[in-house]
Amino acid sequence: MTSDENVSATFKRAAAERAVDFIQPGMVVGLGTGSTAAYAVKRLGALLSAGTLKDVVGIPTSRATEALATSLGVPLTTLDVHPVVDLTIDGADEVAPDLSLIKGGGGALLREKVVAQASRREIIIVDAPKLSPRLGSKWPVPVEVLPFGWRSQALFLESLGARVVVRLALDGAPYHTDQGNVLLDCDFGPISDPSGLAAKLDARAGVMEHGLFLNLTTDLLVAGPEGITHRVRGA
Ligand SMILES: O=C[C@H](O)[C@H](O)[C@H](O)COP(=O)(O)O
Structure with a gap:
């Protein structure tokens, strides 16, 4: 690991670890995916095995998180x-000032969004470099599509203005999500109208999620470096 890493x-x-402080006994907790969320799963595991926290059950957002939690x-x-x-508790790849996000760098966006939409509270945990003035400035939008x-x-995504890269697995073959779908990483540059773009993606048959x-x-x-900042949407 470099010193930056x-x-x-x-x-x-x-x-x-701060996010895990919000978990209360008896809660059903969504377990995010990625390197940041993994720290939360590890902390939760440590508290449960020490008996400091009891009666919590987790819902993993990917097979990788399921394996880690197990x-x-x-x-x-x-x-x-x-x-x-x-x-x-989940991570993100890029966070805009209104707390909207780009997620899916780890390929788990579909299950992550299903769990987020089922959650009363969605706590996003990031390090400061992920903050961005406008979504798309730092990270492409992953779009999960049917292999068919x-x-x-x-071509559709290019027609919307994206530079499209097919995500590959380590062996060089197309990466497949936990659902067996293909991921297209779409660089739109800074996105002026994320809701409008999301609506176009949501309306397209074969686009499973974005x-x-x-x-x-x-x-x-x-x-x-200055510590941890907690922001609440709408506050
Ligand atoms: O699909 C993966 C997720 O959306 C991750 O939460 C996101 O990519 C952030 O990952 P990391 O915490 O490893 O930077």
Whole structure:
């Protein structure tokens, strides 16, 4: 790890551990995906195994998070059993001043959005470099599409102004999400109308989900050199 990565990891961990303080006994907790959310899962696992926190069940947002939580002894449940989630803790790739997000750098955007929409409270944890004046300035929008006809979707996304890159797995083959879909990383540049873009993506058959998370964050915890800042949407 470079020293920059070490600093970033320290901040991610600090934000994640603060978020876990919001978990109360008896809660159903959405478990996000990615390096930042993993710190929260690890902290939750440690508190549960120490008996400091009791009767919490988690709903993982990816197979990777499910495997991590299981390895730590975090009891898991499903949205079928618990269709309403008390609190979800998740990371993000880019955060705008209105707490809208780009997510999906780790490929888990679809399940993450399903869990976020089922959550009473969605706590997003990031390190400060992820803050952005406008979505799209730092990160492409991942768009999850059906394998059937995915090249047509790439053309559609280009027609909306994106530079489209097919996400690849480590072996060089197209990456497949937990649902078996293809991910197209779409660089739109700074996005002037995220809601309008989201509406166009939502209306397209074959687009299963996209990484624009609008009006879903309730709380944002940002860790940086000055400590942790807690922002609440609408406050
Ligand atoms: O699909 C992955 C998720 O949206 C992640 O929460 C996001 O990519 C942030 O990941 P990380 O915490 O590793 O930067």
